[in-house]
Amino acid sequence: MSTLSTDTPVPAAVAGMSAFAAGKPQQIVTFKVEGRSFGVDVGAVREIKGWQPTTPLPNAAAHVLGVINLRGAIIAVYDLRQRLGLGPSPVSRSSVVIVLDLGERYGGLLVDAVSDIVDILPSDLRPAPDIAGDGDDVLQALLVKGEEVVALLDLHAIVRESTPAFTA
Amino acid sequence: MDALAEIRGIYFDECDEFMGQLEGCLAAVADGRATSEDINAAFRAVHSVKGGAGAFGLTELVEFAHLFEACLDALRSGRVSVEEAPIDTLLQAGDVLSEVITAARDGGSRPPPPDLVHALEAMAGGNPVKKPKPAEFDLLDDLGPAEPAPAAAAESADEGPARHKLEVRITPDRDVFRRAFDPRMVFDALASFGSMEVVCETTKVPAFDELDPLDCHLVWVLTIDTDASDQAIVETLDSFLADHEFRIGRPGETSMGDAAPAVAEAAPLIPLDAHAEGEATASPAAAPAALPPAGAGGGSGAAPPGAPASGQPPARRTGGGTIRVDLDRIDRLMNLVGEIVITQSMLTERAGVLPKREAAAFVDALFSLARQTRELQDNVMAVRAQPVKVVFQRLPRLVRELERTLGKKAHLVLAGEDTEVDKTIVEELADPLIHMIRNAMDHGLETPEERLEAGKHADGTIRVSAEHRGSRILICVQDDGRGINRERLMQKARSRGLIPADAPDPTPEEADNLIFHPGLSTAAAVTDVSGRGVGMDVVRRNVEALGGRITVESSPGRGCKFTLGLPLTLAVLDGMIVRAGTERFVFPLSNIVETMQLDAKTVEQLPGGRHILQLRGEIAPLLKLRELLGIRAIGNEPNVVIVETESVPRLAIAVDEIVGQQQVVVKNLESSFRRVEGVSAATILGDGLVALILDVDALPGLSQSQRRLPSATELNSGAA
The missing domain is CATH 1.10.287 (Helix Hairpins)
Structure with a gap:
């Protein structure tokens, strides 16, 4: 089932939303951070690569790990754990960077491990609970699949540097 | 209609090129050094503008270009001698043509001034030139039965307008499809001349297994019943096909081995595509031999032997040609x-x-x-x-405009227009150059009376030259005016506190360089053109932003010379790689004055925590790169890089190690992340890791903001 074209020109998060709204079945990539499950629309994922050292950027927000060389292009890498307010990620052998299409540019997301690609239906989705907490602004929706709850991420919120949590 | 809009865009791009050529040729005519090739080139440029304008139905442009073309034709044919030509009219016509093009591009209208039209008409042959035929080929029109062309073009007035049958034989080059040629466009264009019959000859198509579908083996024979002149039809064909690719004549004639004499007269001697400068030296007699075999079609092409020595052989796509690349x-x-x-x-x-x-x-x-x-x-x-020509060719017009507004006369001399430099630099070159020319015209050159009094020629001279020097390009703008008024400049600088009252007098060079200081202008009066003191410092800032340098030499009463040194490209940069902690950074070599080992004895701490470095009697603020960029590491930083910045003439930056010099490929950081203070771009080093290229001018400012955010960035997650 190939429902999403992989070179969609619209920003991925928006594309995801419209697909949800249209009631079409969809695929998401799920991954783990600190034991919790998260997911992004498969159409936004360009590639998944192992960790490589980043070049830190001066005066960037704490969740901006720096930039890496992706075959000649320079992309910024973000630490999802740090962004969720869980402290800096320990980088290990299984750490991976998910390269995401953020619309006008690419960005990398450092996560603990990639789990799966799952098919979902819009009816599986629940709105994100409205309780204030660190990193809650990055949640787009919750996916309840049997026992498991997967948090779908708003990619543009993840890469945003000035969030309420950081300016406070 | 997008495709049409695109073609239209290309046409206007080409117009810019044509206008550039025209500008250069007219300048040559004005200087009295025009060769017949210059006049031909001017004619071709205007002709090309007209041809395209016809295709897009830009009537105003067609009419004016046609009139202008007629004048240039008079010059070309010798009916008007170059010496007697009304230069001002021609120059003005060039300017107006450019305005009409701009208006057409923006979808507006800019009727040429009537007196200019009269002057041109007078030049073109004493009596008003006949209106050009209607648009040769109107893409916007449907293919319906077009009106027959009512009047013949002026240059073929001897051709009778009587209705006759005409045969056109089209034998395109084999690679014609690869040139995005569509024969239907030709047929559509010719259909506007009258009823037409098209026969396609397929005898040259090879056997199926030898056939490359991208090669064109077809020959078309068109019979048109028209009252238009041969010339008009040739002109239309000329917009689509090279000269050797078509032949026209009476029915049955065109398949013969030799070009019919009647055709020879009508055959265009001037190819539409005027880029083939390199081939211009070939003699016309050699031209038939140079024809590619695919176009020969059993004959020697349309060029008659003994064609007037336009020096333009009709074969032009033999030597590669050009393509446009994104x-x-x-x-x-x-x-x-x-x-x-x-x-x-x-x-x-x-x-x-x-x-x-x-x-x-x-x-x-x-x-x-x-x-x-x-x-x-x-x-x-x-x-x-x-070539810097792209920018240089705008200058003659600028000078003429300034002559008019300022009431001064100036002779512009251009040299080294063919010097090549990266496109990015060419684009950035225009503003500083225009600024400097304005300055030279307004402040540099005296009024004609003053000049005569000073024993100079009434007309000033401005010389703009370009040359390669190592990995840089040097652009000089030199005038023979009054030079920089040092006393005035010093006086102003003193009154504004830029030079301390007790400081020793600066050297003449130092005084002259005050002209780059923001807020200093020696012009007594602020004019429309310049004099608000935002001139040369802006030029310097722009030039330095490109990694360039600008200097001035002036000799009072004799003139002044600005020299602009720029890198040949912005895509690569000569850098010095340094290490701070575990990270490496690149300093643009153009900013670096020197590097040295840090001697603790020469460093002093000021109250407030700042450090300064004594540098041969002078004092430079000392910044530590690790602190500036929030890098944690232990130990001293034993090396120091002395850089020159906009606000601090000598800034010392302490680093852990000087790794070496290297050319680096500049990668924009804004498009992959965002603008980062203190960093101008990024690059990828030999080990595949990314290094940041430092924006030296922003470093002093960074040191001040750093004071408010003292801790390293990695660990201050919102706590600061």
């Missing part, structure tokens, strides 16, 4: 070359660990690879290169 593609190529350079340095590092026996051969291969990569890089850079 800049993005070249950038991608450039990126790839950068990648190869990185892979290559990875290999070089690997070579060290090989056993000696194998290493020798390996290193040899690496050397060749290095040389080839460098050549590859140079060649890709050459693709991006453009």
